[in-house]
Amino acid sequence: MTRNIVWHQTSVKKTERQKQLKQKSCVLWFTGLSGSGKSTLANALDHQLFKQGNSSYVLDGDNIRHGLNKDLGFTDADRNENIRRIGEVSKLFVDAGTIVSTAFISPFQKDRDTVRALFEQGEFIEIYVNCSLEECEKRDVKGLYKKARAGEISHFTGISSPYEKPDAPELVIETDNLSVDEAVQTILTYLKEKQILF
Numbered sequence: 001m002t003r004n005i006v007w008h009q010t011s012v013k014k015t016e017r018q019k020q021l022k023q024k025s026c027v028l029w030f031t032g033l034s035g036s037g038k039s040t041l042a043n044a045l046d047h048q049l050f051k052q053g054n055s056s057y058v059l060d061g062d063n064i065r066h067g068l069n070k071d072l073g074f075t076d077a078d079r080n081e082n083i084r085r086i087g088e089v090s091k092l093f094v095d096a097g098t099i100v101s102t103a104f105i106s107p108f109q110k111d112r113d114t115v116r117a118l119f120e121q122g123e124f125i126e127i128y129v130n131c132s133l134e135e136c137e138k139r140d141v142k143g144l145y146k147k148a149r150a151g152e153i154s155h156f157t158g159i160s161s162p163y164e165k166p167d168a169p170e171l172v173i174e175t176d177n178l179s180v181d182e183a184v185q186t187i188l189t190y191l192k193e194k195q196i197l198f
């Protein structure tokens with residue numbers, strides 16, 4: 001409901017913030033199965049950007065579900081709402097001039113496309129963290145796959161809930177084959193090519 005609500009123009013523009021921060025802002029939208037490497041890569045990249053003096057921040061599924069989205073579970077409808085909210089929060093970060101990395105499974109193409117539509121051309125960078133279910137299950141970082149196989153967790157992505165691979169991601173990172181450092185370099189190169197970093 002947006003009745004009786006009028007948009008208030010801010011006096012400092014996004015472009016002015018970007019100029020002060022000496023970078024373009026964007027969202028790096030990491031998507032992939034649980035255990036594929038989203039958090040690891042988002043954090044490694046954030047660390048590198050921080051060291052370089054860039055303004056960067058990570059929004060991570062597990063953490064956001066402790067606070068902002070603690071009312072949401074893992075039904076399709078709850079995942080839709082989870083991603084919708086994170087899309088809106090990411091937009092605020094981008095408006096603030098920051099490079100924001102999000103680490104959410106975000107299993108549905110439609111939800112990712114809806115978030116993409118919130119942004120200007122080039123601001124939404126979808127990164128498919130591609131790792132086989134077999135390898136994710138072998139890693140089983142949090143023991144959740146074991147529980148899902150035992151029927152102790154319902155709607156588990158890849159087991160009892162779908163994961164739709166991105167149709168046309170800006171980047172694909174194969175964490176089966178690439179080291180964390182190589183992946184970070186690949187993303188940094190992309191950001192330089194697109195003149196987000198200079």
Ligand SMILES: Nc1ncnc2c1ncn2[C@@H]1O[C@H](COP(=O)(O)OS(=O)(=O)O)[C@@H](OP(=O)(O)O)[C@H]1O
Binds near residue numbers: 065107
């Ligand atoms: N049913 C089920 N399915 C998938 N994942 C589950 C589930 N239950 C709990 N978890 C843990 O929650 C993390 C995924 O949360 P997300 O917010 O990224 O999910 S989603 O984007 O809304 O699909 C996910 O974190 P990651 O492993 O970092 O992806 C899991 O640790």
Ligand SMILES: Nc1ncnc2c1ncn2[C@@H]1O[C@H](COP(=O)(O)OP(=O)(O)O)[C@@H](O)[C@H]1O
Binds near residue numbers: 034036037141175178
């Ligand atoms: N190339 C790689 N990139 C990212 N993670 C990797 C890679 N190789 C192995 N891993 C390991 O895989 C696990 C990925 O876990 P995590 O980052 O929490 O995944 P997700 O956030 O997608 O659930 C970590 O234990 C990490 O050390």
